Amino acid sequence: MTSIHTKCGADWTAGFSGVCCGAAKALAFCLQWTTVVSAMNRRSFLGKMGHGALGVSAANLLLDKPRILGANSKPRPKNWIWTDGGERLKPAEQRERFKQFRKAGIDAVLFSGFNREVLACAKAEGLETHAWTWALCRGDKELLEKHPDWYDVNRLGDSAADKPAYVDYYHFLCPSHDEVRQHLAKIVADLGDTDNLDGIHLDYIRYPDVILPVALWKKYNLIQNEELPQFDYCYCEVCRGAFKRQTGEDPLQLPDPPSNAAWRQYRYDSVTRLVNHLVDVAHEKRKQMTAAVFPTPALAKKLVRQDWAQWNLDAVLPMTYNSFYNEQPEWIQRAVKEGVAALPKDRPLYAGLYLPDLKGEDFDRAVEFAMAGGAKGVSLFGGLRTVKRAD
Ligand SMILES: [Zn+2]
Numbered sequence: 001m002t003s004i005h006t007k008c009g010a011d012w013t014a015g016f017s018g019v020c021c022g023a024a025k026a027l028a029f030c031l032q033w034t035t036v037v038s039a040m041n042r043r044s045f046l047g048k049m050g051h052g053a054l055g056v057s058a059a060n061l062l063l064d065k066p067r068i069l070g071a072n073s074k075p076r077p078k079n080w081i082w083t084d085g086g087e088r089l090k091p092a093e094q095r096e097r098f099k100q101f102r103k104a105g106i107d108a109v110l111f112s113g114f115n116r117e118v119l120a121c122a123k124a125e126g127l128e129t130h131a132w133t134w135a136l137c138r139g140d141k142e143l144l145e146k147h148p149d150w151y152d153v154n155r156l157g158d159s160a161a162d163k164p165a166y167v168d169y170y171h172f173l174c175p176s177h178d179e180v181r182q183h184l185a186k187i188v189a190d191l192g193d194t195d196n197l198d199g200i201h202l203d204y205i206r207y208p209d210v211i212l213p214v215a216l217w218k219k220y221n222l223i224q225n226e227e228l229p230q231f232d233y234c235y236c237e238v239c240r241g242a243f244k245r246q247t248g249e250d251p252l253q254l255p256d257p258p259s260n261a262a263w264r265q266y267r268y269d270s271v272t273r274l275v276n277h278l279v280d281v282a283h284e285k286r287k288q289m290t291a292a293v294f295p296t297p298a299l300a301k302k303l304v305r306q307d308w309a310q311w312n313l314d315a316v317l318p319m320t321y322n323s324f325y326n327e328q329p330e331w332i333q334r335a336v337k338e339g340v341a342a343l344p345k346d347r348p349l350y351a352g353l354y355l356p357d358l359k360g361e362d363f364d365r366a367v368e369f370a371m372a373g374g375a376k377g378v379s380l381f382g383g384l385r386t387v388k389r390a391d
Pocket of ligand 1: 239
């Protein structure tokens, strides 16, 4: 399956079902991150463990880097990783994987899938545990069949329920529906009752991309210098009615909907209200709430209508994937700085790094740029995959 994956917009070839990226049948895994921070304190792990199931190559350390942080002047960074649960690993293999995370400087794991044993094992190894949860992009069969009216509708009148944009799984729910809010609140509340889970991490908490990251235009044979109607959401009855009550105007009747500031703001606010409600639900259950968001406040608003500086999250993890914007690693510092400046002072930002495009020294530099921009750590994506053992 080829699709746009949320964390990068790039091809993501792992089969996807539910919330687990192809991990369910995995019998072995391979850590493929190739770099890490400390050029001064570089270390490699080479070896095979267990029954040859685990290969960890050239994973260097994300541990404290005095050169960046200044000796003893700041706390060491907190680093994250988006990964699968590896539920089929043997207990010893799983323990070894989590030990490797810790050695590599990872503090918190965002699990796409998990079970009770996975969480207990991660906690026992000293890791924070978070449920990586697809929020508004939900192609659940039951929802599509029973509630097609809950889904976003574009400016041409096509529903994301049966005519998703770009790729076949882009079934986005409309954040303005009360029923959608209640449905997602129930999911968060249920996760909130999970033992050994520290937090809930929202992904796809946005509209479909009205404009794709520029590096993807060629792939989809599109020029998106303006908001094209087939990618512009949401014009469902609920949204049209709410905006009309607010302003007296039907967004479909506006002479140029993309240029209408109030209509843009309505959609930012619709996502923000939903997020802040979900944060309250998570906090009632004493869980942290974080989210994967587009790289800067300005880009997030422009591309997917996320006004994430207004979200009451415990931490924000922008996907500062420079290559998707045809930028060099230096750009990460500028992007992080813009995000930090927009957030409340006590709100930590962890810079998402896309490992496949940060080879060798570029990774070291990316981490340095993230920290120099004011990030409290980084979150790694894409360098880790679970593979089936050929036996
Ligand atoms: Zn709507």
